[in-house]
Amino acid sequence: MVFSRLGFTLEPGGALLLLGPNGSGKSSLLRVLAGLLRPSDGVLEWNGQTLTEDPEAHAARTHYLGHHDAIKPVLSVAEMVRFWARLHRTDFAQADRAAEAAILRFGLGPLADMPGRMLSAGQKRRVNLARLLAAPCPLWLMDEPTTALDRASIAVLETVLAEHRAQGGMVVLSTHTDIVLPDAEILSLDRFAPAPEGLS
Numbered sequence: 001m002v003f004s005r006l007g008f009t010l011e012p013g014g015a016l017l018l019l020g021p022n023g024s025g026k027s028s029l030l031r032v033l034a035g036l037l038r039p040s041d042g043v044l045e046w047n048g049q050t051l052t053e054d055p056e057a058h059a060a061r062t063h064y065l066g067h068h069d070a071i072k073p074v075l076s077v078a079e080m081v082r083f084w085a086r087l088h089r090t091d092f093a094q095a096d097r098a099a100e101a102a103i104l105r106f107g108l109g110p111l112a113d114m115p116g117r118m119l120s121a122g123q124k125r126r127v128n129l130a131r132l133l134a135a136p137c138p139l140w141l142m143d144e145p146t147t148a149l150d151r152a153s154i155a156v157l158e159t160v161l162a163e164h165r166a167q168g169g170m171v172v173l174s175t176h177t178d179i180v181l182p183d184a185e186i187l188s189l190d191r192f193a194p195a196p197e198g199l200s
């Protein structure tokens, strides 16, 4: 067991910051919240409806950014972001405009035609972050999103997070570094570690 007796509620515009040492369960909790991992006990609800009742609806309203960047080596930056934008919209012209705006927002304009295999670690991470803006979703689940980002890119991300929340979006984010997330509720995973055997 990784954690137990853990509970929280996230309101529109809210943010939850997951903290804790390596192995305390931050990624596991994010995967549970994304519907990728089933908890052995407990429930997750969205507006009173259990997630398992309609997993596709939950996937459609959720962005999950895990440790691995979803980068195709042969696709260009523009093609990858456009792919994500089109996946979430029916109006392709609108999707392409959103993709372009997302690319510019994360400073990827000069790299738009660069194939994924030539990107640096921080550039790959920025392409993944551009997905957030290219395809609007209310719930952002982010596993250490600042990894490999330079200070300027972290500042852009902080602004993007604030704008998302100002529009009623929600964020659950794990990190080992400092990130500005005003009024975020803090969940320290080590507080929910199961008691060692014999002490429970």
Ligand SMILES: Nc1ncnc2c1ncn2[C@@H]1O[C@H](COP(=O)(O)OP(=O)(O)OP(=O)(O)O)[C@@H](O)[C@H]1O
Pocket: 002, 020, 021, 022, 023, 024, 025, 026, 027, 028, 029, 189
């Ligand atoms: N697929 C799996 N099967 C078995 N155990 C796993 C699996 N994935 C993770 N674990 C274990 O669950 C625990 C929590 O891992 P998790 O990746 O959630 O931690 P974390 O808090 O995100 O760590 P880090 O800060 O290192 O990213 C660890 O002890 C890990 O070994």
